Amino acid sequence: MRNLASLLFAGGLAFLLMAIAALLPFGHPPVLAGGAILEQAADQVGAANIVTAVVLGYRGLDTLGEITILFAAAAGLGLVLGRRRAGAPRDPDAGPVLRTGAALMFPLLVLVGFHIILHGHLTPGGGFQGGVILAAAFFLPLLARPGTPVDHPGLSLVEGTAGAVFIVTGLVALLTGGEFLQPLLGTGTLGTLFSAGTLPILYLALGLKVGAELAGLLARLADAETDT
């Protein structure tokens, strides 16, 4: 009975969404804000990747709120899982393939992560994507050897510093007469690495913060005791 009601609900939802979708002119969206942003972003922000211009230039405050949510989730996860007891059993080390692979992949992943973060204003990618790759790089050794100690205070330090850099950059913009988190330092030449003003700095801070946060979060999840 309950399953039947659930299926009816899911079917009704699908019908409702399809009905709404059928009303929309597919492939011809009414581009209002997006069109204006496409036209003005090059002059106002100077980032070749317009998604970056939107994420950091036009709604930087929103992004700050977003990393606050991520921080709250990571803090809540640490709180819920609690501290690991000293003598709790761990999984054994992985086989030689995963261990060698992890050692080989680590520098490559760090390099790719930083590349994606630093080119976030030019090519697809940015702080969030690169940060996730950095977190994966630091989580991989933990998968290969579950006993590897994790430097949680160090991760917190990186995370806190990066968050502070993000907010201070915004406050500097506020002090120099602009809006909070407004891009500074001019727009530079479109498409070069040192363009779009403070956007690369913001994205670097964002990437390090997301990377440190996710690495700590994954380490805590992997480290959680379940067999008590």
Place this chain on the structure above:
Amino acid sequence: MMPAGLPFLFYAGAIGLLVIGISGIVLSRNLFRIILALALAEAGANLLLVLAGWHWGGSAPILGQGKALETMVDPVPQALVLTAIVIGVGIQALALALAVRAYRAYGTLDMRRLRNRMNRDIAAAAGIPAESSRDAPAGGRPTPPVPAAHRSGGGRA
């Protein structure tokens, strides 16, 4: 210009993912599967959002590649989806942590067993028979016993 049936396929894919995810959430009994279904529903919702800004023959909203501004897709939904993905990761991590915690406390991830054991524990803590429904009127219930920690706190009331 618009191939017939193709828009239906795009939308059906996105809405299908969303509905499969939601069906999984309401039909599954295993907590871990519910979290996986949540991730699936999220993917469908994100796809739907990206589709909302897409247009035929559109190119990525990146300047300096010889593409005209008019062909670029709307960057706003893409930025929104970036936000949604990151928040989704946070939600999933927190949900997994809660599931780990529930498993540690009750030794199962099955929703029905979890609910039974929780009800039993709550009933035991409140000093009422385990079979009584939590929706029953509260008037007939005896007052919960004072926990030992408070009782032995000296002779005061």
